[in-house]
Amino acid sequence: MKLKLTKNSLKRSKLILTLAFPAIMEMSLNTLVGMADTIMISRFIGKEALAGVGFANQIIFTLIFVFSAFNAGATAMVSRSYGEGNSQRMNKIMNQNLTLNFILGIIITLFTFFFADQILNVYDITPVVKNFGVRYLKYIAIGQVFMFISFASAASLRGAGDTKTPMYITGIANILNIIGNYVLITGFSFFPELGIAGAAISTAFARFIAAALYLILFSSGRGILKLKLKLMKITHKIFKPLINLSYAAGIEQLFMQLAFFANSIFISKLDTTAAASFRILLNIESLSFMPAIGIAIAATTIVGKHLGENKPDESLKSGLTAAIIGSILGSSLALIYFFFPLQILQIFSNDLEVINYSLPILKIVALNQAFLAFVVIMIGALRGAGDTKGAMYITIIRLWFIFIPLSYYLIIISNYGVAGVWIAEIISFMIVALIVIRRFMKMEWANIEFFIED
Numbered sequence: 001m002k003l004k005l006t007k008n009s010l011k012r013s014k015l016i017l018t019l020a021f022p023a024i025m026e027m028s029l030n031t032l033v034g035m036a037d038t039i040m041i042s043r044f045i046g047k048e049a050l051a052g053v054g055f056a057n058q059i060i061f062t063l064i065f066v067f068s069a070f071n072a073g074a075t076a077m078v079s080r081s082y083g084e085g086n087s088q089r090m091n092k093i094m095n096q097n098l099t100l101n102f103i104l105g106i107i108i109t110l111f112t113f114f115f116a117d118q119i120l121n122v123y124d125i126t127p128v129v130k131n132f133g134v135r136y137l138k139y140i141a142i143g144q145v146f147m148f149i150s151f152a153s154a155a156s157l158r159g160a161g162d163t164k165t166p167m168y169i170t171g172i173a174n175i176l177n178i179i180g181n182y183v184l185i186t187g188f189s190f191f192p193e194l195g196i197a198g199a200a201i202s203t204a205f206a207r208f209i210a211a212a213l214y215l216i217l218f219s220s221g222r223g224i225l226k227l228k229l230k231l232m233k234i235t236h237k238i239f240k241p242l243i244n245l246s247y248a249a250g251i252e253q254l255f256m257q258l259a260f261f262a263n264s265i266f267i268s269k270l271d272t273t274a275a276a277s278f279r280i281l282l283n284i285e286s287l288s289f290m291p292a293i294g295i296a297i298a299a300t301t302i303v304g305k306h307l308g309e310n311k312p313d314e315s316l317k318s319g320l321t322a323a324i325i326g327s328i329l330g331s332s333l334a335l336i337y338f339f340f341p342l343q344i345l346q347i348f349s350n351d352l353e354v355i356n357y358s359l360p361i362l363k364i365v366a367l368n369q370a371f372l373a374f375v376v377i378m379i380g381a382l383r384g385a386g387d388t389k390g391a392m393y394i395t396i397i398r399l400w401f402i403f404i405p406l407s408y409y410l411i412i413i414s415n416y417g418v419a420g421v422w423i424a425e426i427i428s429f430m431i432v433a434l435i436v437i438r439r440f441m442k443m444e445w446a447n448i449e450f451f452i453e454d
Contacts, residue, residue, distance in 0.1 A: 009321060016298050016322050022167040023158065024294030028287075029167070029174045041199060042349050044185050045132075047276040049196050052132030054279035055123050056116075058264045058414050060140060062257035068148055069253050070100050071155035073246030076158025076386050079301050081272045083308020084120035087224050094156035094218075095231035096238045098149065105148030122261075123268040129275075136200045143204030146211035153214035156296050160224055161305070174308030177206035178343075226355035245388055252392035259399035263421060266411045270418070273351075278418045279360045280348045283364050285372075288333040292373040295326040296380025312446035320382030321441060323374050337366035357418070364422045371429035378436040383444035394436050402428040 042050045063244040074097040081089045112119070116137040120130050154166040180202030187193025194201065218227035267278050299322040337344065341362040345355045375398075382391045403424050410420025 004020070007394060009317075012321050013320055013325060015293065016318065016325060018324075019161065019163050020295045020298035022163040023297040024291045026154075026163070026167040026170045027120055027290030027294045029170050035297075039348055040181050040185055041196070041349070042276070042280070043454070045195055047104045047272055047349075047351055047354060048126070048128045049132045050279055051125070051272055051275040052134075053136050053196065053199070053286060054275065054282075055125060055129070055264060055268065056133040056137040056140065058121050058261060060112065060144070061135065061370035062261055063112065064144065064147060064151070065253045066250060068101060068104065068151045069250030070097055070104075070242060070246045071151055072249035072388060073242045073244075075155045075159040075300055076245055076304050076383060077241060078156050079304030079384060080308040080386070082160050082301075082306040082448070090156075090160060090224065091226055091228065092235075092238050093242070094153075094225050095228060096234050096237070097156065097242065098152045098227075099232045099234055099428070100242075101148040101152035102145065105145030108148070109141055109144040112144060113138055116141070123265060125268050125275075126272065129272065132196050136196050139197050139200030140203055141205035142201075143261065146204075146207040149211040150207065150214055153211075153218070156225055158301055159304070161301060162223070163297065165223075166168075166215065169210050169217075172213065173206040173210035177202050178207055180205060182324075202336055217271045220232070243387060246377060248388035248392040249383065252388070252395045255392075256399060257329055259404050262404055263407055267418065268409060269412065273353050273357055274418050276349070276351070276354050277361070278421070280345065280354065281358055281361060281365055281418065281422075283348065284337065284344060284362065285368075288330050288369045289372060289376070291329055291333075291382075292326050292376040295322050295329075295373075296377045298322060299377055299381040300384035301383045304386070307385060312443060315381075315446070316440070316443060319384075322381065323377040326373035326377040327370045329367035334366040334369040337369070338363050352451055361419045361422065364419055366431060368422055368426045371426065371433055375429050375433050375436055378433075378440055381440060382436070382445065386448040387439075390439050390445070394432055394439070397435065398428045398432040402431055 004333055041053055074093055076092050077093050081087075081093065115385035116134045120133050120137065123130070123133075125133070150169070154169075157163070157165050181199050182188060182196045182200050183191040184198025185196075192198075215227060217223070218225060240402050267275055299319050302318045303315040304324070306312070306318060341359050342355070345362065349355055379391045381393060382388070382394075406427060410416040410423055411418075414420065416423065
C-alpha cells in the first residue's frame, strides 16, 4: 500500500488533538501533583524522606500497573465496540472490568499494608530512608483499591471516546491532593502536622474521591456507559477475550515494572543525594512523558475505532500522525530542559548538592524526549489495534535486552551514576523506534479478531 500521509492530514491531526488534549491535561495534572509532592516533601521534610517516598512509590506502581493490565484489553475492546456502534457490549465490558479491578485492588491494598516493611527490604537504603518509606507505604496502601476503580473507569471512558471526563475527575482529585498535602505535611492552621504520613493520607483521600465520582457518574445513567449490578458478574463471553487481549499487556507491565524495580536497586546503591536527584529528574521528565501518554491514549482509541469501522488504512495513518505530533511536542520540551536546567531544578529543591549533581544530567534527559514520545505513542497505536503481544515483545526487548544491561554497566561498573540511566534509555529508545515503526507499517494487526460474542 502506498501511504499518503498528507491526505486529510489536517483533519486527522485535529481529531487526534481533540481526543488527546483532555488526556494530556489529565496526565499533566497527575504529573503536577507528583511534582507538588516532590517539592513539598523535599522542602518541608528533606531528601531522606524524598528518597524513601520514591522507593515506596516504585513498589506501588509496580503492583498497580501489572495487576491493572485488564484495562489495556478493556480499552481496545470498548473502542472496537464503539466503532461498531454496539453500546450493549460496551457496558458489559465496562462493568465486568470494574469487578475485576475491584477484586485486584482489595488484594493489593491488603498486601502493601501488611508487608510494607518486608517489601522495602529489597533496597539497599539507610534505616532513616527506609523508615520514611515504610510509613508512607502503609498509609498510601489505603487508597490502592480506589486507584484500581479509577483506572478501570477511565480506561472504559477513553475507549468510548470520552477523554474529557477522566480529565475533570483527575483535576478535582489532584487539587484536593495538593491542598491536603500542604495542610497535613506542615500542620497548617488547625490541622495536625503529620509529615510523611500526611502526604500519604492526602493522596489516599484524593483517590477515594476520584473513584466515588466515577461510580456516581456511571450510576446516574448519563452517558453511554452505565453501572448495572446485573452486568458486573464476570462471564466467559467477556472474560475470555479480555484475558486474550490483556495477558500480554500484563506481562509487558510486569517486565516493565521489574525493570524499573531493578533500576531502583541500582540507584539505591548510590548515595542519598543521587537517589534524591534521580526522583527529581524522573518528575521533570514526566512533563514530556505524560503528554506522550495522553497522545498514546488518543491513538489507542482512534486506531481501534477505525478498525471497528473497517478502515485499517485510516488506523495506520492516524497512528503515524499521532507519533509525529508527539515527537514534535517532546522536542519542544527538550529545548526547555536543555537551555533552562538550573531554573527548573531550583523549583524542585533548595539543596545545592542535589541541584549541582542534577544539572548536567538534565541536559542528557533532554536528548531523550523525541524518541521517548515516538515509541510510547506507536506502542499505544499497536494496543488500539489489538496487537498487545507486539507491544509486549517490543517493550521486553527494549528494557531487558538493551536498557537494563546498559544501565547496570553505566551506573555500577562505569560509575556514571544517575547519568547512566538516561544514556541507557536514549540508546534503547533509538533502537526500538526502528523496530516498532516496522511492525506497525506491516499492518498485520489489521487481521486480529477479538472473537467477542454478544
